[in-house]
Amino acid sequence: MTMTSRENRSSSAQSAASPPESRHRDGRKAPVALPLLGHAWPLMRSPLRFMTQLSSYGDVVPLRLGTLPVQAVTDPGLVHRVLATDGRSFVRGRFFEKTGMIGGEQGLVAISGPTHLRDRRALQPMFRRDHIAGFAKGMREAAQDVTGRWEAGQVVPVDHAMNELVLSSLVRSLLGGRPSEEMTAAFHRNLSILSQGLVTRCILPTWCMYVPTPSNRRFQHAIDSMRSAINQAITVCRDREQGTAGLLDLITEQREEDGQVWTDRKICDHVMHIMLAGVETSGATLAWVFHELGRHPRIADQVQAEVDRVLGGAPPDTDDLPKLELTGRVILETLRQHAIWMGMRRTKDPVTLGETTLPAGTEVLYSPHALHHDPRWFPEPERFDPDRWLPERAHSVPKGAYIPFGAGVHKCIGDSFAIMEITIVTAVIFQRWRLQPVPEAKVVPVARADVHPNHLPMTVTPRASL
Numbered sequence: 324m325t326m327t328s329r330e331n332r333s334s335s336a337q338s339a340a341s342p343p344e345s346r347h348r349d350g351r352k353a354p355v356a357l358p359l360l361g362h363a364w365p366l367m368r369s370p371l372r373f374m375t376q377l378s379s380y381g382d383v384v385p386l387r388l389g390t391l392p393v394q395a396v397t398d399p400g401l402v403h404r405v406l407a408t409d410g411r412s413f414v415r416g417r418f419f420e421k422t423g424m425i426g427g428e429q430g431l432v433a434i435s436g437p438t439h440l441r442d443r444r445a446l447q448p449m450f451r452r453d454h455i456a457g458f459a460k461g462m463r464e465a466a467q468d469v470t471g472r473w474e475a476g477q478v479v480p481v482d483h484a485m486n487e488l489v490l491s492s493l494v495r496s497l498l499g500g501r502p503s504e505e506m507t508a509a510f511h512r513n514l515s516i517l518s519q520g521l522v523t524r525c526i527l528p529t530w531c532m533y534v535p536t537p538s539n540r541r542f543q544h545a546i547d548s549m550r551s552a553i554n555q556a557i558t559v560c561r562d563r564e565q566g567t568a569g570l571l572d573l574i575t576e577q578r579e580e581d582g583q584v585w586t587d588r589k590i591c592d593h594v595m596h597i598m599l600a601g602v603e604t605s606g607a608t609l610a611w612v613f614h615e616l617g618r619h620p621r622i623a624d625q626v627q628a629e630v631d632r633v634l635g636g637a638p639p640d641t642d643d644l645p646k647l648e649l650t651g652r653v654i655l656e657t658l659r660q661h662a663i664w665m666g667m668r669r670t671k672d673p674v675t676l677g678e679t680t681l682p683a684g685t686e687v688l689y690s691p692h693a694l695h696h697d698p699r700w701f702p703e704p705e706r707f708d709p710d711r712w713l714p715e716r717a718h719s720v721p722k723g724a725y726i727p728f729g730a731g732v733h734k735c736i737g738d739s740f741a742i743m744e745i746t747i748v749t750a751v752i753f754q755r756w757r758l759q760p761v762p763e764a765k766v767v768p769v770a771r772a773d774v775h776p777n778h779l780p781m782t783v784t785p786r787a788s789l
């Protein structure tokens with residue numbers, strides 16, 4: 324189960340282009356901690372920068388979030404062990420358990436061990452490629468509905484538009500039909516409040532969540548409204564005589580080992596978690612795709628030509644997706660540059676990672692964003708280069724260095740859904756529109772539960788008028 328740091332580092336480095344970088348200049352093993360707050364302040368103030376510089380202190384870096392000791396794992400090989408190879412020695416950890424306190428304790432994101440395995444096995448078939456292929460139509464329609472409201476030359480807030488589109492497509496997949504505009508708007512409003520406030524509440528001590536501040540009250544109201552809308556949908560689903568092949572129909576049919584149907588509370592928790600995990604992540608990725616293509620018009624021209632060649636003007640369907648090869652690489656590169664910035668686990672048993680032995684109960688932090696921006700595995704990490712993902716170059720990326728969807732038993736259940744949706748929406752939009760950056764708009768990443776653009780105004784122009 325254990326592996327020395329040198330062994331591991333050399334295994335991560337062997338396949339990488341660059342040699343391992345030197346350790347922190349001062350020989351320090353961790354960044355300086357503030358009294359009381361520890362590293363929570365720099366982590367909350369500048370999360371992306373803080374996480375990215377941690378690898379210069381070592382493969383396993385001791386941190387303190389307030390009074391909570393945490394070990395940050397920065398080496399890809401060791402991260403792969405935490406998530407996958409030694410995954411059984413870990414449980415979810417503080418961040419995800421707090422997500423459970425907020426989104427429901429029985430949802431997939433919060434649970435671990437045998438309970439997780441059982442529920443994951445029940446839900447997994449619904450997210451298999453053959454099953455989600457049936458949702459392609461809803462994804463296309465959601466894209467057409469949102470872009471159908473665009474006018475030539477209009478400046479569109481693309482970040483909002485993509486969130487709305489993704490939410491509407493996920494709700495269609497859940498309900499097996501088109502949701503009302505009122506329902507989509509309510510989900511949109513509440514999910515945005517939850518996504519913005521989730522991480523702070525996961526990092527700060529639990530009691531902070533219960534202080535009756537206006538922000539906490541707004542947050543609690545958003546949770547209650549979301550749950551109430553999901554419960555209404557569950558009731559409609561249970562009362563309906565004929566199924567719709569939507570995800571919710573299938574979830575409500577699930578049974579426990581003793582034959583009892585899943586309770587409404589458990590179903591609501593699972594749907595909450597699917598929405599919390601699936602909407603803003605995919606929406607942000609789509610927004611970043613258009614941001615990157617706006618900044619790289621030559622690549623955008625090539626994507627447009629590919630979409631025209633492969634689809635010939637027909638709406639994209641699942642069979643077409645593997646043929647949109649460059650579009651696929653653009654999405655992989657966007658997921659590299661704009662990945663989520665942190666995940667956590669807790670050791671269940673003592674685990675030795677490199678030279679550090681972590682006793683049972685140790686909180687462990689890892690960062691896809693930091694791994695994806697490490698020049699040892701991705702030379703010139705700030706450069707947007709879809710050619711990194713050409714087969715002859717992609718194989719040199721070490722295991723654990725590229726994990727936009729995580730790895731192991733908790734790997735994103737919606738990864739194929741997300742890739743299919745992002746590809747379909749990109750193709751639908753490119754068939755009719757070009758999105759150009761607004762020169763004076765300064766677009767910067769903001770770390771929430773995912774990494775979102777602070778804003779993304781873009782000018783939309785119909786291709787016919789170009």
Ligand code: HEM
Nearest residue numbers: 431432600601604605608666727728729733735736737741
């Ligand atoms: C680009 C879009 C997405 C990204 C980048 C993303 C990323 C991730 C990551 C990194 C994890 C693993 C977290 C961990 O280490 O524990 C995860 C888990 C999860 N994701 Fe996604 N996700 C995306 C889209 C989706 C979609 C579309 C859905 C559902 C429709 C979804 C549902 C979930 C769920 C339920 C989990 C928990 C899985 C488990 O613990 O078994 N995600 N996601």
